[in-house]
Amino acid sequence: MASVNPSIENAALALLKAVGGFMCGFGRRRKLAILIYHRVLSEPDFMRPDEIDVFTFAWQMELLARYFNVMPLADAVDRLQRGDLPPRAACITFDDGYADNATVALPILKRWNLPATFFIAAGFLDGGRMWNDTVLETVRRLDGERLDLSQIGQGVHAIGTPEEKSRTGYRLLNRLKHLPPRQRAEYVDYIASRVDGLPDDLMMSSAQVKALHADGMEIGGHTMSHPILANLSEDEARKEIAEGKDKLEAIIKERIRFFAYPNGKPVKDYKPEQVGMVRDLGFQAAVSTTWGVACNRSDILQLPRFTPWDRSPTKFMARLVANFSRAA
Structure with a gap:
């Protein structure tokens, strides 16, 4: 211990x-x-x-x-x-x-x-993969300094450092969690479309x-x-x-x-x-x-x-x- x-x-x-x-x-x-x-x-x-x-x-x-x-x-x-x-x-x-x-x-x-x-x-x-893991694993894999989600009304987020990625990931989870299921799925798909190779295990x-x-x-x-x-x-x-x-x-x-x-x-x-x-x-x-x-x-x-x-x-x-x- x-x-x-x-x-x-x-x-x-x-x-x-x-x-x-x-x-x-x-x-x-x-x-x-x-x-x-x-x-x-x-x-x-x-x-x-x-x-x-x-x-x-x-x-x-x-x-x-x-x-x-x-x-x-x-x-x-x-x-x-x-x-x-x-x-x-x-x-x-x-x-x-x-x-x-x-x-x-x-x-x-x-x-x-x-x-x-x-x-x-x-x-x-x-x-399978839960929606929250799709968001977190997408943010993990993103390059660049900013994640622009203004097209779906979810703002622009800093992702330049590991700490910023972590904060952005959990901020998005809190924003999306209680949306109607269909709308949430559309937003998650939009976010996930920015990367390839998300985990399936x-x-x-x-x-x-x-x-x-x-x-x-x-x-x-x-x-x-x-x-x-x-x-x-x-x-x-x-x-x-x-x-x-x-x-x-x-x-x-x-x-x-x-x-x-x-x-x-x-x-x-x-x-x-x-x-x-x-x-x-x-x-x-x-x-x-x-x-x-x-x-x-x-x-x-x-x-x-x-x-x-x-x-x-x-x-x-x-x-x-x-x-x-x-x-x-």
């Missing part, structure tokens, strides 16, 4: 463990922390500064294995409802279905015998999904194409959720029990009607991206999630422990 002074670090972590046991509640009042990840990079990437690399993920998983009771999501949901969670209960989840979840994250999870749930946008398997293959399942990991639904469900009609939203579930069930030959709402913010990204769809389609539970921890009052179809973003072990643990005060 990253550490300046190992003895001080270990003492601080032991103290945080004790505090965490108090913060997470007692008996039926115990709380469940559900951590959310997306990518685990083989090395740091200037275009994705918010994504962790393998080194950081490795010590985070070691801390979770040493100081928390990491549970399969199915067991955690059952025990949350029964009111008999263990102290410092936690689950690990991944969204979207990136290939590095299987190639980089899985070996570390197996090293520490940690279960995890992988919520997969099924339409991108086997060579960022997302998992069906074989990798099968392998995750065979290793005891939970596979969860995340729609087909990762839309903002709140922007879709009732029929479109139901089709996205149901077809994603059906495709994954065909791959692993088992029922898909859990669902993650794309983007995951209530009202902004999904509506109460879509929560009803998730229930009607037979999902046992679902997760959002509302910050906090779950308690016995939480809506089982809108469980909160959170991941500390700190890059030192003590700060990571401190923020994770502090998060137990945010029951949703």
